[in-house]
Amino acid sequence: MRLRSIELTNVRRFAGKRARLSGIGDGITVLSEPNEFGKSTFFDAIHAVFFERHGSRNAAIKALQPHAGGAPEVMVEVDLPEGRFRIAKRWISKPQAQVHDTTGRLIAQADEAEAWIDQLMGGGLAGPSGLLWVRQGLMGLEADDKKDRERDLTARRDLLSSVAGEIDLMTGGRRMDAVIDRVAEALARLATATGRPKAGGEWARAVDEAAALAAEEAALRPKAERLSGDLARRTEVTRTLSRLTDPADAATRAQALTDAQAAHQAALAHQAQVTQAETTLRLARLDADRLRQDIAAAETLAARVTAALAALAKADEAATTARARADDLGQRDRAATEAAEALAHQTRDLRTRVQAATRAEAAQAAKAQAEDLQRRLDRATGLQASLDQTRAQRARIAVTAKVLDAADKAQSALDLARARAEAQAVTIEARPDGAPAMLNGAALPDGPVPILTAADLTLPGFGTLRIDPGAGRSGEGIAQAEQALARLLAEAQAESLPAARHQWAEAQRLEVEAKQAAALLAEVAPEGLDALRSALARAMAAAADAPDTAEDVAALTAALAEADTAEQAARAAAKAAHDLAVEAGNTRAGAEANRTTAARQLADAQAEAGDEATLAARIAALKVREPALADAVTTTARALETLRAAAPDLATAEARLTRARGAVDQARAAEQKAREDLASLNATILALAEEGIEERLATIAGDRAEAEARAARYEAEVRALTRLKRALDEARTKARDAYFGPVLRELQPLLAILHPGAQLTIDDASLLPATLTRNGQPEALDILSGGTREQVAILTRLAFARLFATAGRPVPVILDDALVHSDDDRIEAMFDALHRTARDQQILVLTCRQRAFAALGGERAVVALEGI
């Protein structure tokens, strides 16, 4: 539907007048008039013609009435796909509603006309086009009035249903809300937001109960186990006590003790007999040993006297022999020393002579070397002088290869210049018939003579004829070439080019000569003249130091070697003789000390032994007693062995006695302990049994298991509810996405014009934008500035309008003094958004801000007034 014109008759401030608004285009149409013009009157009139019944007398209709009263009338022209229609309504007095086509044919009137309008609006007052009105000062998205809000909401639902299906069906609607609420309530009763048992809830109560019972059970179980254990122990203790108090067992233990004691006593007595026999044997052995020692001592003494006598004789002999040998070796030592000294003197003399002869030989060699060096020095001195002279000559020649080459080139250039000049020159040729002509004072040669420069031609009989070929280019070239050549010859210090060439050849020769002289000098005096002179001085000094001898060095050296060898041999012999003499001296001293010792030992032995016969008698007397003592030892040892073989094992007897005593003591102690244990167990069992612990434990264990099972059931319930809630949330989110997608798709490009990158989310209850996310920061719409809220509200309507258009039901968007809160920048952006929408959407803008909306563009509507 597109609005084409609106005509108000007797409406509000247009009392008694007819105001016709026309010129409404397909896109944006602006009615820009000052305040109090009546723009809102047009707005309300359009609203009334579409949404108020002609029979209505409500406040909205009464508000259309002028102060003077009368019946307000409104007529709008609309274009529909079927053509243009005129809708007219009159209220209050003779109310009427009519629809005509362009031919003036009445299409419908009264209630039929209202039905026709309802159908056009898609459901009357609840129709979607109600969305597209933006009244003065609109800031929020929702109307203030509850009824209006609900109507708008229904309209939005209808609108979106046409795009994305039935909204209630998609999101589950109120049933979904109710189910989610009940799930949340059930969950909240049992669990916290994080899925833990909620304090005070049934689940938490079951968990706490199970824990408390488990703790009680854990505390009680050891007690029950203790009772059970005590009962088992009491059975065992009773059995033990019965065994310990058995009289037969006690008698057996007593008899075993008596027997062990007797056996132990017998073993002890036998042990005493054995000890006595061992003592007797030890004494007999001591007597026999002492006799054997006495005999051995006497025999040893006799042997010592005999040995001392022999030793003394032997020492005497040894001392004599040593003394003689020492004397002999002493003499030999002295002789050998003298011989060695004589040879040493001879060697020293020979060494002196060899040194003198060697020095003389060296002086002779130095003299010959000095002579040779003198000859080389003379030759070198001559060569040096020649070299110096050659180099001086060479230095005086100034010509260089470079200069010579340049001079050659200058000569060539001069030759060329001259040849050119000659080719271009004036030539004269004399063919004298009388006296020969003179050119520049000289006879004019035969044949053509070129005149290159001014010349005087003397002709006999005539005088002198000055011929000047003029200073042409050729002449300049020759002069320049000549100057260049002259400069180079001056540099070469040569009069002419041939002279320069000759000098250069001389310089080359001199260089060769100097090179040869330098090579010879290097050979004769490789280290220079000064070095040669120093060597000569040294050789001459060496030649001057010559002893006066003529002996042959080689012969003397050989004699010295022989003398050395002889001296070494004599010294070795002397040392050997000396060592022998020392050793012989030591041997003699030892032999004499041995003899003194042997004499003293003999004297000692003889003093101890006394007379030889008395000693022999003493030995014989001792030996007579020996057999009797040996028999006594043998007899005593046999008696001991017999006793030992018959001895009982004392350790075994002692162990048996200990064991028998232990058995008796242990039985007594065990009986005592068993009686004590039994008394203690009886007391404990009696006390615990009175408590009925097992029954209590069984009750608690059962209750605990039941509480745990209950907790597990609640946990499963929470799991199921949590899963259900998630499934519901996910399904609703998915449905919302499908549902709001088209709106957001339309809204997003418009939003991007004002807030690039921003995102809007839509609340599924109000079906309107709820939050605006900019730079990742979501903000609720109702806390944003008035300007932003206003802009989002208008953009949302534009998006809805585009949805209508997409659904094939285009409706006009009417903005009545909207954008009152927007600043200049934003208002420009909003104009862009309006134009973007207006490409396929009719937008009627009513504004009093003529200057601000001048930039909006679009078509301008006009209002024509006439009286009625």
Add this chain to the structure above:
Amino acid sequence: MSAFRFLHSSDLHLGRAFGGYPDGIRHRLREARHGAIARLAQAARAGGAGVVLLAGDTFDAETPAPDTLRQALRAMGEEGDLTWVLLPGNHDSLAASELWRRIAQDAPANLRAITDDAPVELASGHWLLPAPCTQRRPGRDLTEAMAAPTPEGARRIGLGHGAITDFSGEEGATGIIPPDRAVRSGLDYLALGDWHGQMQVTPATWYSGTPEPDGFKHDAPGRALLVTLDGPAQVTPVETAHFRWMRPVLDLLPGEDVAARLAAALPNTRARDHLLRITVTGRLPLADRAALEAGLAARAPDFGWFAADLSALAVEALPEDLDQIDRAGALRQAAEVLLAEAGDAALSQADRDTAQAALARLYALTQEVRA
């Protein structure tokens, strides 16, 4: 020799705690166990028996609470025309020396506590060959003692407690009593205890079962055995229980009348004296499952104790079930996600169960909201 008649029972488990059960039913259960003494006496008397043989586990604990023990002894003493023979079982074995010391101290004259395996003459020519449990797990065949000699021509009655080698006992212990003990030891009748359900092993060997069931394991009424020895043993079961423990299994499939099946599975009389643990298996559409849950919740308060296990009941979500959640849209989508998860073999059983429970919950909530 005249006929001899006695009542064979066992496993009274007096003083059993019944932890985990709510206080009300717990106290009733404990009281019912004590009341079994009087019901046994009545059964014996009604059957003409003068002796009641209790084949072990008369008491649940080695050291029962003093009042439990004292009241039991008094109750037996009050049935003065009967002789009560108490055999130690594994729960009240001879190792529970304090118990048997107290019984010896407080027992009425008509009670005979068996504390060794010596043969006992019950009546003229009728000898009891007991095998009392020495320990909770004696680890040997105590019934070997039943080979003990008795006077020529005497009737021999074995009294033992424990599992036979063909099966495991009440506590899972491997049996060590040979099934042919009666034949081996020349017994006319072997009265056994330990197995809480009544069972005949051989013509002359019986487990009496407990006179008052204490769990869902056997799902049979509590009974005792009236035994007459006059030639081959004549054994007659007699009901003695107050409570009935039932564990019905309801296997349901789509299309069945759930309410009717449920009504048929539950007892209609004396519901208060029934403990019920119903297990539902099979698969049901969501709507039927919701109806079943509602039916179970409605019947539960009728019973002494009631529990339903629906963990093995699979959800079969028919299209119309999902339609009842919603025909399309977010609720429908959530339901389909949960249904897919409930049948996703790649997920753990726990996750599948959670998804199934969530789906059932969603169904119920959407029906509530619709209402």
